[in-house]
Amino acid sequence: MNFKNKIVWITGASSGIGEALVYQLNEQGAKLIVSSRRADALYKVKQKCRKNPLDVHVLPLDLEQTDLLFAKAAAAWKIYGTIDILINAGGISQRGSVLETEPEVEQKIMNINFWGTVNLSKALLPKMIAQGKGNLVVISSVVGKFGTQFRSTYSASKHALQGYFDSLRCEVYDKGISINIICPGFIKTNVTLNSVTANGEKYNVMDDNQENGMSSYDCALQILKAIEKDKEEVLIGSKETYGVYLKRFFPKYFSKMIRKRKVV
Template structure:
């Protein structure tokens, strides 16, 4: 994928990896549509993109509200805009045990992390296909590869994304749709602060593991490297990614570690 002069839509662009990737891409892209629920953060990202000389369109939307997602996409496509790359980062994490968590919280996480992402890709994909193709990327997680304490619904939402997008890839590669699944480890962003507790409140803390993760700027560099090569799976992070390989090649060891590693 050559990003030069292209048009992108990046969700979750008000902070963290979505913001870092938007700003990096704005050095070469023609237009970047950024969306998020955080209006102030979105405006700050838009200002950085504009400073790099790239056109920007900022859209406040709630990924849990399918109508708001469709309204924005309808307005984008009614203006004849073609999207070359849709990179979805909007997401919410979790810090609660299965035993304590009401199913309403599980549903809320699935609405944002899975159904929101699916709603948007279903709005964009037909246009991409008729335009001759495009690139899709979604932020899964290491816990899209395995389960982990305090992350049951979050992990489930990321597993669901992986199944959905692998199927989408198999069905649509003939339409020149390229899919990259991002597997971040621990990246130093606000993700743990806004994670949901069993009461549905914000966890409000930066996990030590999170704080020791690579920066979102470094993560964006790794992501861009993988997207440029159209890698089907892009591992993002540092030494913690070893767990992905342990789960695959030494599952017995993984099951012991998953019980012992400090999850928060």
């Protein structure tokens, strides 16, 4: 893979898949802008980058503050005068039933996962079109393809991303813009620990499937390969990715199976 001197902006860069992407891209000589809510965590990530630290710029942002994201995008663009790739890796998961989850929690999840990604991408899009090239990468999920218990709004936010960016791809296919939708399954990160419960509290329980999932390092490698090959969509994970095909070809069987599945 060759990302040398590519200018890449990564959200969710302080942990998980986003953090793993930072290290891999730094090793390959990319020039990075790293974003998440916690500036202190971002600077720790920057310190762990083994290549030129001057090519890693910290830009804190909160995806939930959707009205501020266009200004953040303008600030990101000014750092290098351009951006080649935006990787939307920021997001939050959920553990709560539909009946119990408060509307404010559902709105929070949609703001972070859907509107945060949409607003940043939309803010950069005219500039990318003007320069004749650009790459929008959306970290969705296998549950952007089907729903499971206690993840209704999380799944809805990922379904929404799929539809939005599939539609956008049709509109900008002839303008030099690539759109890659990445659908990870169980990746060993803290996403389950950091999930919000029905009342908005932190879940603080590690899912066994997550604990035993693919490493964030290996996931990041596959994401970068998908970007380089300009794959429109890619599933990343193990047996859980088969659910996408079961849902498509054997929907009734899949529904019975997913109802019985242990969900933590």
